[in-house]
Amino acid sequence: MTRAPGTVGVIGGGRMGSGIAQSFAAAGSTVVVVESDPGAAAAALDRIRAGLERAAARGLLDGPAETAAARVTTTDAVGALPADADLVVEAVPEDIALKAGVLAAAERAVGGRTVLATNTSSLPVTELGAALTDPSRFLGMHFFNPVPASELVELVVAPMTSDATLDAALGWTKALGKKDVVVKDSPGFASSRLGLALGLEAIRMVEEGVAAPEAIDDAMSLGYKHPMGPLRLTDLVGLDVRLAIAEHLHATLGERFAPPQLLRDKVARGELGRKTGQGFYTWS
Missing domain, CATH: 1.10.1040.50 (N-(1-d-carboxylethyl)-l-norvaline Dehydrogenase; domain 2)
Known part of the structure; x- marks a missing residue:
């Protein structure tokens, strides 16, 4: 049986990050959203709660919205990500230096079994992976806006991405009720x-x-x-x-x-x- 990751970190609480967090919380994951600005963190939680309430009203959520929303918390520092996280997804703006920096910080914060992913829509996954000590556990998980309603996750595989990392991402994508497409790292992906x-x-x-x-x-x-x-x-x-x-x-x-x-x-x-x-x- 396909299962959602137990604990997920999402770096960035904007619309994409909030949507990713909402999707994993709805699937049963405990989610920690990293957002340095207190106002942005509060807005992210509001968006997630509202999205879960809409899903519940449409019969698309197992259990009450409040139960799923309670699985989501925020922190203002990447270093505070749970060390036992199964997955960390960065969803910060499309700046390669910014993304590389937060991914490297996330790798330092979590354990060796954590899968790291970027939500970039076009930046080279191979280049981002070069910022990591262990790029074998890194890949692209390109979600689409609005994340909860979108059916697709584009999984972008770099040369160093391990088969185990891809297999984990494929299972989690299915657990979210989404369809995967797997592509090699190339400009703009597919x-x-x-x-x-x-x-x-x-x-x-x-x-x-x-x-x-x-x-x-x-x-x-x-x-x-x-x-x-x-x-x-x-x-x-x-x-x-x-x-x-x-x-x-x-x-x-x-x-x-x-x-x-x-x-x-x-x-x-x-x-x-x-x-x-x-x-x-x-x-x-």
Whole structure:
């Protein structure tokens, strides 16, 4: 029988980190969220509780929401992660030095059996693993937003990732009720590389006046049965996140991933999508 990890650490209490924490708590894990800012930590707990309450109301949670929420606590230091954690997932911003630093700190805090994972959507897992003493217990676990509702976890395997580490991650993904795809470490993996190619072309079409965002999105959702058009998805992911991924893939894969000027301009104006209320759409 597939079982969720007993204890999970999540580094970062933003929307992705909160969603990862909620998913593991719902599956029965004890979860410790690392968030250095007290206000952000409180907001993370509020998001997790609210998400669990919604899941319970829809009949998607075994037991009361309060019971699952009680399994989640916060700490302000990576060094306070439980030494006996089965899994630690970092979900901090897409900055390779920041991620490498928190992963190295997590490795020092936990025992030798703990699996370490990064939630990066595009940064090289091999390079992040180089910050660790034992990269064999490290891999990418790329969750998708919103994590509790998404069916997919992209498991990214670096050359040093052990078979035992991958097997553990495969079991935990199934315990969350999600589907796995396993890919080798490469720029953008599978999901970000393909998703970004579509998203950037949609932005170029807006830039060139080919069609309005709504029309482009409807063309893909109605014509190709995508659950969400590429521009609405860009708003959901965050234009700043999309720009960072595009810049990385532009540097590694070439001109076809060059960010459109419209994307740069919107990020410069603070139009980052749903989280700021304005992107390609206006969000209330």
